[in-house]
Amino acid sequence: MKVAVVGVQGDVEEHVFATKLAMDKLGIDGEVIATRRPGVVESCDAVIIPGGESTTISKLIFRKIGGKTIADEIISLAKKGKPIMGTCAGLILLSKYGDEQVERTGTKLLGLLDVKIKRNAFGRQRESFQVPIEFKGIGTIEAIFIRAPAIVDVGKDVEVLAKFENYIVAVKQNNILGLAFHPELNAEYGDTRVHEFFLNIANI
Ligand code: GLN
Numbered sequence: 001m002k003v004a005v006v007g008v009q010g011d012v013e014e015h016v017f018a019t020k021l022a023m024d025k026l027g028i029d030g031e032v033i034a035t036r037r038p039g040v041v042e043s044c045d046a047v048i049i050p051g052g053e054s055t056t057i058s059k060l061i062f063r064k065i066g067g068k069t070i071a072d073e074i075i076s077l078a079k080k081g082k083p084i085m086g087t088c089a090g091l092i093l094l095s096k097y098g099d100e101q102v103e104r105t106g107t108k109l110l111g112l113l114d115v116k117i118k119r120n121a122f123g124r125q126r127e128s129f130q131v132p133i134e135f136k137g138i139g140t141i142e143a144i145f146i147r148a149p150a151i152v153d154v155g156k157d158v159e160v161l162a163k164f165e166n167y168i169v170a171v172k173q174n175n176i177l178g179l180a181f182h183p184e185l186n187a188e189y190g191d192t193r194v195h196e197f198f199l200n201i202a203n204i
Pocket of ligand 1: 050051052053054055087088089090092119120146147148149
């Protein structure tokens with residue numbers, strides 16, 4: 001199995017590390033490739049879009065290089081049913097509808113998840129925090145939120161996997177997985193359950 005991590009900006013190495021560790025645990029013989037240019041995603045079986053700064057990541061994935069964009073490659077892979085996971089800024093990019101910050105900054109979204117997101121939803125004093133949440137199909141996980149977005153509305157085909165307070169923070173729509181928090185950081189202390197969950201979608 002070949003997994004691409006979109007590597008234009010953000011916590012790319014953490015996702016590469018977490019995905020490799022999850023592959024080892026599941027006994028999957030695979031490769032994880034961080035990529036900054038078009039031409040790699042299209043040959044992969046799954047894609048991860050990391051957290052970072054959504055405005056920047058958007059600009060870079062919609063940038064044409066040699067007539068192609070990483071964004072188009074992600075969209076066409078998603079349409080083939082291949083699994084795509086976005087975390088934090090990655091979730092924002094996967095979404096169909098943004099908030100006024102997304103509008104104001106003219107941030108282009110991929111529109112693969114039928115959800116509306118609110119950027120930086122968790123306010124100043126709690127911009128970053130860690131909290132246990134119940135993740136459907138996995139159990140309790142320590143979710144790390146870093147100036148995280150939240151999902152404020154979901155379409156009928158979207159399955160809610162986790163909530164925190166009044167917000168939805170993890171969803172799945174067929175092959176597309178979106179998380180408001182950072183599961184790749186849990187891999188540093190050996191917890192790769194979310195990446196395993198994602199790879200299992202890819203393995204079907
Ligand atoms: N606040 C960032 C944004 O809106 C996302 C933060 C993150 O990915 N950790 O782009």
